[in-house]
Amino acid sequence: MNEPAAGPNAGDRAARVLAGEPRAIARAMRMVDDRMPGHLELLKALWPHTGKAWVLGVTGNPGAGKSTLVDGLIASYRARGQRVGVVAVDPTSPYTGGAILGDRIRMSRHTTDDGVFIRSLATRGHLGGLSRSARDVVRILDAAGYGVVVVETVGVGQDELEITRTAHSTLVMMAPGMGDEVQATKAGILESADVFAVNKADRDGADGTVRDLELMIALGRETFRASSAARGHATHTAADGHRKPGESGAAGERWTPPIVKCVATRGEGIAELLAALDGHRAWIEGTAAGRARRAQRMGEEVREALREALIEAAVHDLGDQLDEAVQNVDARAVDPYTATEALVAAFRARR
Numbered sequence: 001m002n003e004p005a006a007g008p009n010a011g012d013r014a015a016r017v018l019a020g021e022p023r024a025i026a027r028a029m030r031m032v033d034d035r036m037p038g039h040l041e042l043l044k045a046l047w048p049h050t051g052k053a054w055v056l057g058v059t060g061n062p063g064a065g066k067s068t069l070v071d072g073l074i075a076s077y078r079a080r081g082q083r084v085g086v087v088a089v090d091p092t093s094p095y096t097g098g099a100i101l102g103d104r105i106r107m108s109r110h111t112t113d114d115g116v117f118i119r120s121l122a123t124r125g126h127l128g129g130l131s132r133s134a135r136d137v138v139r140i141l142d143a144a145g146y147g148v149v150v151v152e153t154v155g156v157g158q159d160e161l162e163i164t165r166t167a168h169s170t171l172v173m174m175a176p177g178m179g180d181e182v183q184a185t186k187a188g189i190l191e192s193a194d195v196f197a198v199n200k201a202d203r204d205g206a207d208g209t210v211r212d213l214e215l216m217i218a219l220g221r222e223t224f225r226a227s228s229a230a231r232g233h234a235t236h237t238a239a240d241g242h243r244k245p246g247e248s249g250a251a252g253e254r255w256t257p258p259i260v261k262c263v264a265t266r267g268e269g270i271a272e273l274l275a276a277l278d279g280h281r282a283w284i285e286g287t288a289a290g291r292a293r294r295a296q297r298m299g300e301e302v303r304e305a306l307r308e309a310l311i312e313a314a315v316h317d318l319g320d321q322l323d324e325a326v327q328n329v330d331a332r333a334v335d336p337y338t339a340t341e342a343l344v345a346a347f348r349a350r351r
């Protein structure tokens, strides 16, 4: 597994990724995922060639039909002539590409299409790093010319929500009778959803799920009004009413998540869903509020990277001083607040 850092330089590697060589792409993904030496140089070399892909996050409870739907979306984007990358993320699984995840992907009919690149990601112990890994893998696909990149996550917990923040548009899938509606409010998914898909509309209860969602969106709107618009979020919950599938969800500068009913197994509702997603993309790209959201997320990424880099630098530079401080706090010779202040001061003084 451990490949030496020697070999092709970042420029060569980047050139092969840009040329769309599948092996080079897979290798680059492994490098960034494992944070191998040279991965940052590679990402830097790829950066000027990124920013073209549309990133779609797909989330929802296990079994909602995400993979089946993504499979249908891939086919539609391919029919439009777009190349599609898929990153399947399972925060609950320590295995990458194992049987469990393989079973969850269900996109096998696209595996022979070289316009489709599917990659799975699992935690493998590096908790918290999954959204960064997902973001970097998405960038590699972006640089390699995949115009649409789908990030599918399992579940609607905090980890998944964080991962959806790496996307431009977030599609939240629900299925009737799974108690998803209640879960959604808990996990704060209303704030993350740009488009809702109520799947398994061939089953009883889909209309009820749609009504529940409409109600929650309306309630969110009231809450938003009550807490005033001063929070700086371009949140869609402030918009007026919900649109019918296919209509734009943009009301002026605001965005209301459209709700689209579908039957993923039969491909029903996919066209409406694509229209809703296109509408959201147009909102992100065409309105000041949409662009502000994009900028905000870029800001989050830089802050996250800065936090990580600062911690690394501080731990490296402070060395024994950090260990001593910990011992002193443990011996109650100093309180942790004063100890932290002293460490920050010491780190600053070294610069």
Ligand SMILES: Nc1nc2c(ncn2[C@@H]2O[C@H](COP(=O)(O)OP(=O)(O)OP(=O)(O)O)[C@@H](O)[C@H]2O)c(=O)[nH]1
Pocket: 060, 061, 062, 063, 064, 065, 066, 067, 068, 069, 103, 104, 105, 106, 154, 155, 199, 200, 201, 202, 203, 262, 263, 264, 265, 266
């Ligand atoms: N009746 C019905 N079944 C569906 C529909 N869409 C998907 N299914 C079935 O639901 C099951 C789960 O579908 P998946 O696409 O694997 O769901 P998923 O959300 O990706 O599941 P995880 O990856 O395990 O979270 C499969 O047996 C699908 O065939 C639908 O519209 N109607």
Ligand SMILES: [Mg+2]
Pocket: 066, 067, 068, 104, 105
């Ligand atoms: Mg799945």
